[in-house]
Amino acid sequence: MITAHVVNAQNKHLYENEFDEFLRRRHDFFVHQKGWRPPSPDGRERDQFDTDAATYLLGIEDDRVVTSARLIPTTEPHMVSEVFPHMCEITGVPRRPDWAEWTRTFVVPDRRSAGLRGTLTELCCAVMEYALDEGLSAVGGIQETYFMPHHGALKWRAEPMGMAREENGEWYIVAYIDVNEKALQSVRKILGIDHSIIVRRGPQMSFLERAQKAIEAPAR
Amino acid sequence: MIDSDVFDFIERCRKHTATASLLGDLLETVRNLGFEHLILSGVPLGGQQLAPMVELNGWPTGWFERYIEAEHAAVDGVCIYSAKTLKPFLWADVPAKWSNTDGSRRVAGEAAEFGICSGFAVPMLSVHHWQSVLSFASSAKSCALSPRQQVQLVTMAVYAGMSIQALSSDDSGEDGLLTDREKEVLLWAAAGKTSSETSQILGVAERTVKWHSNKAREAFGVSTTTQAVVEAVRRRLIHP
Structure with missing residues (x-):
């Protein structure tokens, strides 16, 4: 079972090694396995959304970063607003402090499994727990349609913002998952746990307060 | 439409x-x-x-x-x-x-x-x-x-x-898919034991071993015990 460490601008200094490992695993996955991003000379994958507004959940097991999630307030520039706004034809691009965009999730190859009780589900559990703790009401964003049944298996409700669409040979959909106590209970039940798997070290940052800041910042 | x-x-x-x-x-x-x-x-x-x-x-x-x-x-x-x-x-x-x-x-x-x-x-x-x-x-x-x-x-x-x-997926996970005995039989199969050898190790009749491997095959809808072992490993039900 992973423990998911909350890492953001406030406490990043406590996680230098883990964060570097996370960037290297991202490079393995998004550059070499997915081919979505060009190789980076330093072997670390970063993009324009790795800013101080982002909060990372690093899933650590046996002293390794085995899985991750990046959460960005939708009030900040995020992947859906900057790259895929055309995929929200029903609702428009959601911009709400209590809606977080969830991206940059991978699972290292030796921790992937077909069953439901695996590292991916543990990460999902961590995201739901964190989101509920922080008072969020939805998490999501651009996702591969292929993986959507996983949300169903967790009994999560995912609201589509538009139709699925093929981009660069892959099918995606923009959808946001409802955050609530029931969703956390159902994923915990599948994993057979009733305790927290989130770890917080050092100074913390309230996700909602940070998200609110983006709205209050003077127009540029 | x-x-x-x-x-x-x-x-x-x-x-x-x-x-x-x-x-x-x-x-x-x-x-x-x-x-x-x-x-x-x-x-x-x-x-x-x-x-x-x-x-x-x-x-x-x-x-x-x-x-x-x-x-x-x-x-x-x-x-x-x-x-x-x-x-x-x-x-x-x-x-x-x-x-x-x-x-x-x-x-x-x-x-x-x-x-x-x-x-x-x-x-x-x-x-x-x-x-x-x-x-x-x-x-x-x-x-x-x-x-x-x-x-x-x-x-x-x-x-x-x-x-x-x-x-x-109303069952909580896949834990109920195999009984402990079925897992045990698959584990020994994964270790290269025949049903006869497994029956001696577990101290049960060979036909009991065969019955359990048959149940495991049925659980996965496969036709050989090798396939059942592969499925059980893939779904992380056994850890040889």
Whole structure:
């Protein structure tokens, strides 16, 4: 079972090694396995959304970063607003402090499994727990349609913002998952746990307060 | 078909509490795109039985039985290709390597007699199988789907796939799939022991060992103990 460490601008200094490992695993996955991003000379994958507004959940097991999630307030520039706004034809691009965009999730190859009780589900559990703790009401964003049944298996409700669409040979959909106590209970039940798997070290940052800041910042 | 029909379907998807009503609704909705039949199933890999993997069976009467009995899944190009790609595809676009075999052409010929001539398939993640596929079938000689219609079909397929996972995974995980004894028998098989050797190790009759491995094979819908071992490892039920 992973423990998911909350890492953001406030406490990043406590996680230098883990964060570097996370960037290297991202490079393995998004550059070499997915081919979505060009190789980076330093072997670390970063993009324009790795800013101080982002909060990372690093899933650590046996002293390794085995899985991750990046959460960005939708009030900040995020992947859906900057790259895929055309995929929200029903609702428009959601911009709400209590809606977080969830991206940059991978699972290292030796921790992937077909069953439901695996590292991916543990990460999902961590995201739901964190989101509920922080008072969020939805998490999501651009996702591969292929993986959507996983949300169903967790009994999560995912609201589509538009139709699925093929981009660069892959099918995606923009959808946001409802955050609530029931969703956390159902994923915990599948994993057979009733305790927290989130770890917080050092100074913390309230996700909602940070998200609110983006709205209050003077127009540029 | 207009986009709002798709969103109405998604809305209804959540209200279905049984697979039969979801199947009926989906069949009714995709008729507007020219599809009369559909199947949602786990994709069988070499030798796996198809029947236990089927989650929505909207095939014409007689064809499903025929397909199972003749073990068409092993030679049908559409079925084989469904295990090899993650992307939605037209049946007509299955590479010749799999579609142009004698076996696959025979299946296509028989299917035509049941009014299944062309189709569109959407592979998806499955938490129980290698992956699953929702395959839509039409009696038209070829599927004339506009890009917009493909988008509509994939969107509905994804939500149907999500709903079926929500309906079918009521058991808490897969822990109940194998008994402790069945796991033990598979573990010894993984270690290279014959049933006779396993029976001596466990101090039970050989036929008891065989009975447990048979139960494990049935649980996965596979025909050999080797396959059952592979499945159990893949699903992390045993850790040899």
